[in-house]
Amino acid sequence: MTEGSRTGAPRDVPPPRPVAQQDPPAAEESSLARAGRAVADAVAGLTGGSAGRSTGAGLRDVVGAVAGAVANAFGGDDRPAPKPSGPQAAGGDGRAPGALLGDLLAAAAPRLPIRDRERLRAAHPGASDDEIAEALVQRAARVTSGIGAATGGLSAAHWFAPPSLLAVPLELGAETVLVAAVEVVLIGELHELHGRRAPGDAAARAQAYLAAWSEQRAVRDGGVAGLGAVLGAAGVRALRRRVTRRLAGALPAAAPFLVGAALSGRGNRRATESLARRIRDDLQDPPA
Numbered sequence: 001m002t003e004g005s006r007t008g009a010p011r012d013v014p015p016p017r018p019v020a021q022q023d024p025p026a027a028e029e030s031s032l033a034r035a036g037r038a039v040a041d042a043v044a045g046l047t048g049g050s051a052g053r054s055t056g057a058g059l060r061d062v063v064g065a066v067a068g069a070v071a072n073a074f075g076g077d078d079r080p081a082p083k084p085s086g087p088q089a090a091g092g093d094g095r096a097p098g099a100l101l102g103d104l105l106a107a108a109a110p111r112l113p114i115r116d117r118e119r120l121r122a123a124h125p126g127a128s129d130d131e132i133a134e135a136l137v138q139r140a141a142r143v144t145s146g147i148g149a150a151t152g153g154l155s156a157a158h159w160f161a162p163p164s165l166l167a168v169p170l171e172l173g174a175e176t177v178l179v180a181a182v183e184v185v186l187i188g189e190l191h192e193l194h195g196r197r198a199p200g201d202a203a204a205r206a207q208a209y210l211a212a213w214s215e216q217r218a219v220r221d222g223g224v225a226g227l228g229a230v231l232g233a234a235g236v237r238a239l240r241r242r243v244t245r246r247l248a249g250a251l252p253a254a255a256p257f258l259v260g261a262a263l264s265g266r267g268n269r270r271a272t273e274s275l276a277r278r279i280r281d282d283l284q285d286p287p288a
Helices: 031-046 056-076 097-111 116-123 128-160 162-193 202-215 233-249 260-282
Strands: none
Touching: 031 056, 031 097, 031 128, 031 162, 056 097, 056 162, 097 162, 097 202, 097 233, 116 128, 116 162, 128 162, 128 260, 162 202, 162 233, 162 260, 202 233
């Protein structure tokens, strides 16, 4: 045996493993984006996109989203959360409630569950386009009516417990955003069904349908609803005005002794059906 030779069996040494690459940390989602996602998730549940979600549960989710958006996104993460009291309850930083809720609706729009023409027809086999459109309108009207009734019931219940009355503005804000989001979905699906899809990717189309909701009319040829597919300054102002008017329409939900539940439910149904009639009439006309 020569010097330095091995006397034992060679060891089976595994090859070195490569060091796993660490993915860069994902950018933290803003509080407004989280609130928008919660609104879209609630709408998906209420319109049948996910099972096991009631109107009441969806409304509670959006109340939490509105509260979080106000306290964190608009009030500032490093400042105390604004207290929901008085006419500026939805605007702790001094902004009007319509502006805050409009921003929240715009954040939710790209995530809303708008089905294309093929999926709509698959969901209604054998039905004509007119029958599908009518089914979409009736579904949206039932959902917005239920949202109004749920908000009216919750708000009226607070009249029996005065300290909790401070929560009413948040509930009305939640109703406003949730009803508007359901109506944006309706507008988008009516456009898809009539072969009048707005141009661009899903996010651009959602913004066009949101602009159409702001103007209460169909998207024109080229994706213009008077405001453009991407909301500019004028479009944002129009959206906020529409949200403010919609919020004012939700005020009957705060009536005492459960009267508001019936009032708000009927009001929401009528408003949704009226919007649907205008959109369908526009869509019957050839593109401009």
